[in-house]
Structures are given as structure tokens and as C-alpha cells.
Amino acid sequence: METLEFQAEARQLLQLMVHSIYSNKDIFLRELISNASDALDKLRLAKLQDGLEADTSDLHIEIETDAEARTLTVRDNGIGMTRDEVVALIGTIAKSGTAELLGKLKEAKEAKENPELIGQFGVGFYSTFMVADKVILVTRKAGTEGHGTRWESAGEGTYTIDDEPDAPVGTTITLHLRPKDEDDALYDYVDEWKIKEIVKRYSDFIAFPIRRVSSGDGEPEVLNSQKALWARPRSEVTDEEYHQFYRHISHDWTDPLEIINMKAEGTFEYEALLFIPSRAPHDLFQRDARRGLQLYVKRVFIMDDSKELIPDYLRFVKGVVDAADLSLNISREILQQDRHIQMIRRRLVKKVLSTIKDLMSSSPEKYATFWREFGRAVKEGLLAEPDNHKPILEIASFATTHGSEPTTLAAYVERMKEGQEEIYFLTGESRSQVENSPHMEAFQAEGYEVLILTDPVDEIWVDAVPEFEGKKLRSIARGTVDLKKDEEEKEPEGDFAPLLGFLKEKLDERVKEVRLSHRLTTSAACLVSDADDITPALEKMYRAMGQEGPRVKRILELNPNHPLVAGLRAAHERGAEDPALPDTAELLYGTALLAEGGDLDDPARFAKLLADRLARTV
């Protein structure tokens, strides 16, 4: 017999379990049944796809209680585990992001107040320690000869592991129950009615029979109806049943925001049951996160995380697709090329997008939640699926200078001023940075609405999307802007020509052009990108990804009505040789860069120039 230590993170999680941060302890049984069901799926699949020799004629889950010994046993005749697997799977937590979450959960008190936080990672097998002070797991892997493995722990720092000579194939988990304490929601889990209630509530849809055996009783009783939820008409399924199923497949603690049923008949039949969660998982933007749907073929589970069924930008959608005409032996490789799968995927996308669109009118609050949680991911679809620009843009909303609530593009277009032909936007790092950017000045002064785009993905998709309802999307930090229709109000460029030429020469390394601006009302100067150039934010992103390219020069625009610019022109006219002029040019450029939230190349030099100049004014 060997005594081993739990990995540090596993120990922390166990601690939380032992000290019962969950107010609902009943869920331990749901977790055990869920694992058993997965193990049965895996055995059936191993036989089907890998030709494993195994008896799958009576796959089932058994629950046995012994009131005297106060034990509860959950048994399955599924795939089982090898000794190494027991150590790796039960002694450690391999899931990404767990450490981080555990950090947040350190305070058990906080966890009690935040059930959703803990719901974000499956507590799984460890939840048994909420109700048991000793857990024994005996298992044998299907297809292995000889002995099985016995694992035992009291949920503290260590566990023991040993050979078990006569273990049958599958896994048996025996809990030595703590004394009941109903004040602490710790019920009597040897009670027949309690078991029935829990199974009915949480595990009714499990595809394998869950049988209750009890010493003395005669025939075992089947506790669940085993009906595949996606195959039942929506009107016959309660929300509670859907929610439990959602938990089984998603391991999310909170109820889903929306449930989608689909059924296609005809040449290619399939059924789908999809869920849109009500909150983004913590790993929505992590590359290694689990994504994809469950694939079944005629009620037989084939695989988890089937990415081929749903595009990456809808990776938060959970659910099941049950296709009638696929081979049970289908592999991931074949899945990628399968025409039917591609067709299903297109239909699912269409359905998800139209469901969100319906929410916008039927339940604006739900829609707002959806967009807040998942909008950032959905916008990636504008890059990935040009064919779906329209339906994606229709469900998108954006922060805007028109009030504090986000707006749809349709609502923006409706509010457009007479004569306005483009949809104006400005990208940046935060709302306040964008709002206070010099680029905004003329638009604000003239009463034009500007969309405020602050997600990193915004920098990219705006270049991929040419228009919405025939209106071009237009960055107000790019190209020329001419909001004033009245030619007479404009300053003649001619008077400024010598100054513009001088500045261009002095700032040649940084700007490609210096010109008068029509977008400034209060600032002296601003920087804009040429219509076809990439923006500084994008340049920065490329750089961060390791793609060095040549520096893109921008255009310096001056406000002819600003006293600084007027004064500079006068000074330049008095004498172009004035030694203070080049410094002023640099200060002007630096100030424009700072005003839009940009980074100076040489902040120390800028600070020195500024201090010298200020010293002369005090």
C-alpha cells in the first residue's frame, strides 16, 4: 500500500469541500452519477470505435445504501481507471484556470456569497467530501487483466492506493457518511426517498438506468426515466429538467439564459438542444479552453467538445447534436470534412444568431446580458465569417456618444443627421480616452454621434466590415474630415503654408504630412492616420505578437484657430531661424500624441522640453 499526497491545488479544493462552502450538498450524487454516465459512454465508445472486447449488454449505474453502516455506494460497469489514471485524475486537478479561481475562493466566506464563482469549475468527485468523512474508490479498467485499484482517503492531505485483487470492471465508490445535520443542509443520504428525490431532480435524463439496490429488498428499482431530453417535445420538459441537463453537460452553476431546440427531418435528420449561458466562463478568451458541442448518433454518445459543430466565435454555446445518419465510428478527422456536419453547423449558427435577434425585441434585458457577456467573442465572427456580417452586425451593440446605453447600428442609422452618409466610430482603450480624444471635438461640436469601440477585437474587425445597410463605417481618426459644408468659414491653407512646410521638415521622421484640421475646436493639434494605413493600436498589437514592421507615419493636423498655432505662425513669419521653433514643433507633436492616449518615444526628453519651457513662464 502506498500513501500519497494530494497536489497542492487539489488539497485546497478539498479543504473548501470539507468546510462545506456549498449550501447545496445534494449535488455530490449528481456529480457521481455524471461521472459514472461518462464512464459508461466511454466504454461503449471504446467497443464501437477501438474494437475493445467488453460486455456492454447491461450498462448501468447502481446506488446501494446501508443504513446501519451508514454507507452509500455508487457503482458503474463502465470504462474504469488504471492505477496511474486514478493517481492522475483523482489526485490532481488538471483543469486550466483552477489555480486562479482557487485564489479568488481562498476565503470560504466569499465563496458562500458567490456560488457562481465556484460553479465555474467542476468540483466533481471531490464534492463527496461534503457528505462523507471517508471515501473508498475501487476500480478496474476495461480490457486490463489481473487486479484492480483501491483508493481511499479521508479528504485531508493524503490518500492511500493499493491493488485490489477481485475488482470487477468499472468503478465503485463508497462513501462513509457524516452524521446528518439538517441545519447545515446535510441530509440523511441512506434514506430511500432522499435518494429518489435527488436522482429525479438532477439525473432523470441520464441515458443509462440508475438502479437502487438495498439489502433485503427484492428487485432493484430504476429511478430515472432515461429519456433523451433533446428528443422530447419542449412542452413536455420542465425548465428545471433543462437546467439540470445543462449543468450535466456544461458544469456551469448558473441557469442558462436561453434554450434552443432544433429538429430537422428529411434527407439528413438531426436534433439539437443548445444552451446560451447567462455568464461568460472565466476561460472564454483562453486558447486551451474546452469548446464545442456534444455529438450523439442515434442516442449514442460519440464525443465531447466537437468543435466542428459550432464556430469559434460562438464557443460559449453548449449543447448536444444528435445526428441520425452518421456512422457510429466517425472520427474527429472525418468530422472536419463531413458535408453534413458543415450543413448542421451552418444551421446552428443561423439559429443561434436569429434567437439572439429575437431576444432583442422579446427580452431586451436578456439581450443586454448576452451582449455584455459574449459580445466580445461574437465580434470575432465578423472576421471569421464574412458571409454572416449582416446577421452578426444586426445583433451587435456598441457604446456611443449618444447617452450611456449601448446602441445597435440600426438605431444609430436612424438617428443619423441629415446629409450624414457614414457611420462614425473611434477606437481606443477606454470610454473616457475615446470621449476626450481631440478627434472627437468637431463631431461633438457639430452634434454627430460617434460609436466608442474599446475592445481589442474592434481594432481589427472594423477593417473587415465595409458597411452596414449601405452606410460605410468610418474611423474619425483616419483620413480627412470635412463636416463644415460652408466653404467660407474655412481658413485658407495658403497663409499657413510656410509653417506647415517647416513643421513637416522638423518632424519628418514621425509624420508624413502636416495640414490644417477641420476636426478640432479646442485642441491645438491632433494626429490622424491616413485612410489606408493601419492604426497605431493595431501596429502595437502586431508588435506585441512579435511582428515587427516599419513604423507607420501619421498626419499632424493643426487647428488654425488655436492661439498656439496662430502664435507659431507669427513666430515663424518673424524668423524661421528662431532656435525655439524646433522644440515647439516637438512639443506640439508630443501633446497631440498624449491627448489621444498614445505613447511618447522618449518621455524623458519631452518632460525636459516642457519643463524648460514652463520655467520661462513662471
Ligand SMILES: Nc1ncnc2c1ncn2[C@@H]1O[C@H](COP(=O)(O)OP(=O)(O)OP(=O)(O)O)[C@@H](O)[C@H]1O
Ligand atoms: N466513475 C468513474 N469511472 C471512470 N472514470 C472516472 C469516474 N469518476 C471519475 N473518473 C475520472 O476522474 C476524472 C475526474 O473526475 P472529477 O469528477 O473530479 O472531474 P470531471 O468529471 O473531469 O470534471 P467535472 O466535475 O467538471 O465534471 C474524470 O474526468 C474521469 O476521467
